[in-house]
Amino acid sequence: MQLPDAEQLLADLTEQLRPVVDERIAMIGIHTGGAWVAKRLHQALGFSLPLGVLDIPFYRDDYSKIGLHPQVKPSDLPFEIEGSHIILVDDVLYTGRTIRAAVNEIFDYGRPASIHLATLIDRGGRELPIAAQYAGAVLSLPADKMLELKQDTDGKLSLSLRDIRFPEK
Amino acid sequence: MNRNPQLNKHGELQHLLSTEGLPVSILLHILDTAESFAGVTEREVKKIPLLRGKSVFNLFFESSTRTRTTFEIAAKRLSADVINLNIAVSAQSKGETLLDTVNNLSAMHADMFVVRHSQSGAAHMIASHVQSEIHVINAGDGRHAHPTQALLDMFTIRRYKKDFHNLRVAIVGDILHSRVARSQIHALTTLGVPEVRVIAPKTLLPSKVERLGVHIYHDITQGLKEIDVIIMLRLQNERMLGASLPSTEEYFKYYGLTQEKLSLAKQDAIVMHPGPMNRGVEIDSAVADGKQSVILPQVTFGIAVRMAVMSILAGN
Numbered sequence: 001m002q003l004p005d006a007e008q009l010l011a012d013l014t015e016q017l018r019p020v021v022d023e024r025i026a027m028i029g030i031h032t033g034g035a036w037v038a039k040r041l042h043q044a045l046g047f048s049l050p051l052g053v054l055d056i057p058f059y060r061d062d063y064s065k066i067g068l069h070p071q072v073k074p075s076d077l078p079f080e081i082e083g084s085h086i087i088l089v090d091d092v093l094y095t096g097r098t099i100r101a102a103v104n105e106i107f108d109y110g111r112p113a114s115i116h117l118a119t120l121i122d123r124g125g126r127e128l129p130i131a132a133q134y135a136g137a138v139l140s141l142p143a144d145k146m147l148e149l150k151q152d153t154d155g156k157l158s159l160s161l162r163d164i165r166f167p168e169k
Numbered sequence: 170m171n172r173n174p175q176l177n178k179h180g181e182l183q184h185l186l187s188t189e190g191l192p193v194s195i196l197l198h199i200l201d202t203a204e205s206f207a208g209v210t211e212r213e214v215k216k217i218p219l220l221r222g223k224s225v226f227n228l229f230f231e232s233s234t235r236t237r238t239t240f241e242i243a244a245k246r247l248s249a250d251v252i253n254l255n256i257a258v259s260a261q262s263k264g265e266t267l268l269d270t271v272n273n274l275s276a277m278h279a280d281m282f283v284v285r286h287s288q289s290g291a292a293h294m295i296a297s298h299v300q301s302e303i304h305v306i307n308a309g310d311g312r313h314a315h316p317t318q319a320l321l322d323m324f325t326i327r328r329y330k331k332d333f334h335n336l337r338v339a340i341v342g343d344i345l346h347s348r349v350a351r352s353q354i355h356a357l358t359t360l361g362v363p364e365v366r367v368i369a370p371k372t373l374l375p376s377k378v379e380r381l382g383v384h385i386y387h388d389i390t391q392g393l394k395e396i397d398v399i400i401m402l403r404l405q406n407e408r409m410l411g412a413s414l415p416s417t418e419e420y421f422k423y424y425g426l427t428q429e430k431l432s433l434a435k436q437d438a439i440v441m442h443p444g445p446m447n448r449g450v451e452i453d454s455a456v457a458d459g460k461q462s463v464i465l466p467q468v469t470f471g472i473a474v475r476m477a478v479m480s481i482l483a484g485n
Binding site for chain 2: 055058059063064066067068070071072073074075076081082104107108109110
């Protein structure tokens with residue numbers, strides 16, 4: 001099937017976010033794909049607060065089934081979470097379990113005033129009551145396909161589809 | 170070839186008993202995971218839900234403050250329930266065997282045992298005895314191994330020196346009685362440190378220690394030249410049988426680390442010690458508290474490293 005162009009989705013998402021960004025708003029990207037998208041949005045939209053990065057393997061709900069993810073990166077939230085307004089960014093929104101884990105981790109740093117979710121693609125298939133306030137595109141994909149975001153050496157983003165082995169990366 | 174008793178059939182870490190024979194990939198995975206846990210202490214909530222609902226039993230058949238406490242903090246930061254057993258004054262003194270003690274605790278649904286024992290091989294024996302869903306961590310067995318201490322030392326070295334591949338490391342003192350030294354030597358050589366020296370009098374070196382791939386020095390003034398990392402070991406009076414040494418004063422004169430001896434190493438050399446320190450025996454107070462000392466950071470890093478080991482084991 002024909003996948004949307006990731007760079008175009010990023011441009012659309014940037015325009016959706018432009019009206020809401022001000023000096024009080026913070027952005028956090030979820031490692032790895034979400035952090036790529038967040039970095040680009042953060043640059044394009046001129047945030048005052050530094051970009052945060054979250055890695056969520058310690059909060060995943062499938063740890064008891066599949067163990068600890070082999071590559072864990074330290075989370076880095078370089079601003080005060082307590083009372084903050086956060087735009088949380090991921091590349092692909094699917095079951096919602098990654099977002100659940102990310103929200104739990106954020107709350108261990110403090111109590112934010114609000115968290116909104118921005119995603120490059122919402123591919124449906126939610127298993128939890130989670131929704132994206134901002135999405136580059138909404139499309140429906142079969143459950144046996146995994147949608148992956150890739151970044152080439154000069155930072156260009158692209159999407160690819162492959163057969164699945166795990167429900168969500 | 171015998172399978173490494175620490176690894177499961179997929180080659181993943183099932184128990185942590187020794188750094189000997191562990192592949193470099195597993196050592197690095199532990200160090201990298203520990204980096205992610207190091208930041209948890211600075212957060213509002215210093216807990217991670219990973220081991221929620223799991224029970225960790227600290228089985229200390231031999232006394233320990235630092236190791237037992239840091240294991241306890243590590244397990245609690247991972248949200249596990251921690252049960253501390255001071256076995257030296259309970260069941261064993263009533264005549265119960267080690268395996269009966271372990272059977273009873275397994276019947277209480279333990280998920281992990283952290284074992285310290287004066288007999289070499291105690292943790293191995295427990296690991297080979299327990300059901301497959303229970304994980305065992307060796308927190309020091311006799312003169313044999315103390316893998317989490319060695320791993321936190323590797324974490325400390327990497328934090329200060331970045332890379333293992335261009336380092337000269339000296340381990341100084343009572344190598345003979347030291348499980349820490351054995352575990353360090355295996356970890357250092359596996360991680361690619363090109364030159365590991367042991368500096369000690371003949372009476373405090375195990376026979377054939379050079380087979381571990383180390384260079385032997387009896388003269389500390391020679392041994393410390395060009396050194397990046399100095400690891401001082403405690404003189405283990407309680408394990409010493411007979412006359413290995415004339416006196417502790419004599420020992421300090423020849424092997425105690427003073428500022429003067431430290432100045433023979435590289436300018437930016439770091440000084441480590443697994444603790445507890447005997448000030449004025451193996452290390453001078455001015456060095457222990459000096460600006461090249463990283464002895465207290467070692468203790469702090471020990472928590473993150475033990476969190477990493479526990480979370481990797483419990484997930485396998």
